[in-house]
Amino acid sequence: MQDENQTDEAETLDTNTNRCEEYLGLLNSHLSGHDEDDEIDWSEDEKDRFFAALSSYSVLRPDLIAEAIGTKNVAQVCVYLSVLEAATRNCDAEPPRSNLDIAMEVPDEWLEVEEEQAAFFRDIELAWRRDMLIQDQEISESSRENVNITNMRTDALRNLSIDHLKVIDKILRNDGAQTGTPTSSATDIKSQVIAELSPAERRRMHKRLHMRRKRAEMAGTGVVTDAQRLQRGRKRKIAQAPSSSRAPSQSASDRANSDESGEEKSADDARPKKRQRKRGLTREQKVVANFSQLGIDAGVVHDLKLDSLHLHPLGRLIALYQEAFSPAEAPVTAISPDTIRLLDAVILDFVTQVIHRAIILREQELLLKRRTKAWHDDTKDISPDIIARATAMLGYLTSKAQAFEHLCGKDDCSADDQVLPEQLDDDPEGRSEGADDRDDGPVLPLQSSSPLSHLELFPPLIRLPMRCFESTETLMPVETDEELLNEELTEEEELDEQDQVSEKIHLDELWAAHKQSMAACSYEDNATARGQKAD
Incomplete structure (x- = not known):
């Protein structure tokens, strides 16, 4: 038993020792700045965000880059930047200068030719723009008128x-x-209307037409064969203009009365008449x-x-x-047209819901009452009672009295909330208590619910590139290798000679193309002149 206890104690001691050593190693690595998190690779998403932030900010601001990435801290960003800078030093050298394209030099004569060509093309472009402007003005006159009329209509209906x-x-x-809807003929309409009538309505219509025909024969007028009911009462007589001449059957007493009235009219005409005012629209x-x-x-x-x-x-x-x-x-x-269109949309939605519920109610009614003995209505028509029930299901008021009562009851501008002018006059400061309550306390700016950014919380953290810490002795060596310098100068002279040859070839090609274009232009001018002489 003692041996087993000693063995267990030895194993426990070894385990504790290993854990202590592991903990001390982690502590030393943490204090020395070497964490295990530094060995974690960057994901593709983090790299994309890193380079996007690097193009937006700068190498000098690793704090902003770390904030844009979100999953890396400033130290990790600085380490990644240092690794990239070290990798740029170990990359291959730049390609030799002989592989790069040269900048061609041309003489002043060619510059003058280019200026002449530029002036020629500029004149052509100005003429073309002038013609296009005239054409656009001619075409857009009608469209401008239409646009102006449309704007005026919009202003009138605003x-x-x-x-x-x-x-x-x-x-x-x-x-x-x-x-109206185009119809084939009047007889088709009459036959269709008669076919849709019930027997009682058809007999009533025949009786109406018979009595109408009898009255027309007695009055000596035309018969109106329309099946619809006419307007009640006698027809209005057309007002006739008063005749200028007197009737021949006028009696002597009437003439005497007319003479007296004529004298009175002449006396009235002698009085100054009031000028009638012309009423406006x-x-x-x-x-x-x-x-x-x-x-x-x-x-x-x-x-x-x-x-x-x-x-x-x-x-x-x-x-x-x-x-x-x-x-x-x-x-x-x-009221604005937008409000009317909004009302139209609200009514359309309301009617859609009412129709939907009315159809469902009618289908449920047919389904429930179809098998009852007292049910004899097999039609699928929707009655007004069902529509009223569907409207009540939506919670809307169906009568005008209820609607206006609801409108007056739910008015926000109640008498208790309104401030009368007498109350304002009694207030020495001209303000109500509600306004004083609302004015208590300073007016604070509204703060957004989003958290503050890194720029608002921390001062800028600037990281200088590694090349700024390099010694100035490496920029220009003290000792110069004469052989390497002579080789470089010789290579430069040979490259200059090759560049001069390339410039001469390029200039010859330019002059040849210019002469060819001038010859083509002169040939076209001569052909045009010969054509004009022939005409």
């Missing part, structure tokens, strides 16, 4: 008052009355004249998507709101 809404509603109503007539001048018709209203609602009732609603809720300082007298 704020729609009650009169604007009335006029637009009339335009849409007249357009709907003028444009009403606001609605002014809107009509403006619309006709700008060419605003039903097509323009359709293009602006203002034809979905009845705008005249909307104008009455604006007048009601102006009377009840609009402030006296800035009354609401108009």
Whole structure:
């Protein structure tokens, strides 16, 4: 037993010793600046972010580069920069100068030729631009007029008052009355209408036409064969102009009375007559004249998507709101087309939901009542009760009284919140208590919820490149190798001679191309002159 206990104690001691040595090694490596994290390689994403930050910032700011990377600290970025700088020193030397392209030198004569060519092309380009400008002006006159008319129409329809809404509603109503669905013939419509009527309605229609024919025969007028009901009452008589001549059957007493009245009229004519004032156009007539001048018709209203609602009732609603809720300082007298389009979108969404729920309710009703004995309605028509039930499911009020009661009850501008002028006069400082409560305390700038950046928290950390710490003795050696210097000078002289030969060849090619182009231009001019003489 003692041997086993001694063995266990020895193993425990060895384990503790190994752990202590491992811990001391890690501590020494940490204090000496060699961590295990430095041996971790950089991922491709980190390298991409490193070089992107390096192009945005500089080698001098490793702190900003580390912030852009996010997963590396400043020390790791500095180590990576040092490794890159050391790698650039060990790379191959730059390619020799003989492999690089030279910068060709040309004489002053060639510069003068280029200036002449540049002036020639400049004149051609100016003429071309002038012709294009004239052509664009001719083409764009109509488009400019269209753009101006469109802008004027937009300005005219920017704020729609009650009169604007009335006029637009009339335009849409007249357009709907003028444009109808094209039909093949009147007989087809009559036959279709008669076929759709029930037997009782068909007998009633035949009786109506029979009585209409009898009354027309008695009055000696034409028969109206339209199946629809006519307007009740007698037809209005056309007003006739008063005859200038007297009737021959006029009696003597009537003539005497007319003579007396004529004398009274002559006496009245002797009095000075009041000048009648010429009344101007009403606001609605002014809107009509403006619309006709700008060419605003039903097509323009359709293009602006203002034809979905009845705008005249909307104008009455604006007048009601102006009377009840609009402030006296800035009354609401108009509505924008964007608001009307927004209302159109809201109504479209509302109607879509109502139709969807009404169809579902009707299908459920047919499914539940189809097998009952008292159910005899097999049609799939949707009754108004189902539509009212679908509207109630959405939570909307179905009557005007309930809607206005809800509107007045939910008004934000209640009497308790309003400040009367008498209360303002009683306040010596001209301010209410609510304003004093709101003005308490300094006005602080709004702070963003995002954390502060590195630039706002820390001073800049600048890292100088390694070449700045190198000694100046390595820049220019004290001892010069004469043989290497002579070889380099000889190589430079040979390279200069090759460059001169290349420059001469390049210049000869330029002059040859110039002479060829001049000869071609002169040939074209001569051909044009001969053609003009022949004509």
